[in-house]
Amino acid sequence: MDIILRDMKREDWEAVASIYQEGMDTKRATFQTKAPSYEEWDRAHLSYCRFVAEFEGEVVGWTGISPYSSRPVYSGVAEESIYIKTGYRGKHIGEKLLSKLIEESEKQGIWTLQAGIMEINEASIALHKKMGFRIVGHRERIGKDSNGVWQNTVLMERRSKTVGII
Numbered sequence: 001m002d003i004i005l006r007d008m009k010r011e012d013w014e015a016v017a018s019i020y021q022e023g024m025d026t027k028r029a030t031f032q033t034k035a036p037s038y039e040e041w042d043r044a045h046l047s048y049c050r051f052v053a054e055f056e057g058e059v060v061g062w063t064g065i066s067p068y069s070s071r072p073v074y075s076g077v078a079e080e081s082i083y084i085k086t087g088y089r090g091k092h093i094g095e096k097l098l099s100k101l102i103e104e105s106e107k108q109g110i111w112t113l114q115a116g117i118m119e120i121n122e123a124s125i126a127l128h129k130k131m132g133f134r135i136v137g138h139r140e141r142i143g144k145d146s147n148g149v150w151q152n153t154v155l156m157e158r159r160s161k162t163v164g165i166i
Contacts, residue, residue, distance in 0.1 A: 001055060001091055005100045008050035008062060013038040015059035016052065023083045024146075028121040031143040031151070046078060049105050053084075053093045060088040063097045065105060068114065076111040076164050082124075089123070098131045102158065111164025112157055118145075119152040133158040 008016065017038075023029035036044075045064045053061035065078035080101060084093050105113060115133065117124045125135075137155040145151050 001093075003060075003093055003096055004054040005051055005096060006054065008052045008064065010038065012052050012059055012062075013041075016062045017041075019059070019062060019083045019085045022086050027145045027147065028118055029083065029124070030118075031145060033146045046108075048108050049078075049101055049110075051097060051100050051104075053097050055088065055093075060085040061093045061097055063101045065101070065110070065113070068112075076109050078105065078110050078113055080105075080113050080115055082127075094127045095131065098127070102131065102160075106160050106163045109163060111160045114155065114157040116153045116155055119154050125154055125156070128156045128158075131158065 017035040020035045024032055024035065035041075045066050050064040051062065052059045061082070061084040063080060063082040065080050068074050068077035068079055080098075082094055082097055082101075084097075102113065113133070115124075115128055116139075117128065119125075119138070129135075133156040135154055136157050139153045139155065141150040142153050143151060
């Protein structure tokens, strides 16, 4: 598969939001139930390290990072999100996007990427492990999914081998 990775543009939002909504609809990706507006998403995410994966001109996946905290001491810590379009999962697009995100986030001084993943999302946990993330904790019954079922999350992180205290 000839996948092109590139910076996300404002014009990509419709496709990005659609992929995000698909993830929400699985009830395995996030507790959110409705994709935010671009403006809301933009405010919540760092202005760098926003990437999309394209296949034959179609956006089929995306990734981005949010600040962990507004406190300067945590400026090198970010929470990542990654979503792949239905029909393109399991085709190594997630690996390509996370590889790009890791490389570019380190150039921006990010020393720790973290992810909170629903425990039932085994594919995402496996992807993150493959990309060097490790489980650092579990949160039991942290939130209810859209069916009202309590879900656990797995906390994962990846420490840079080149940025920050190593």
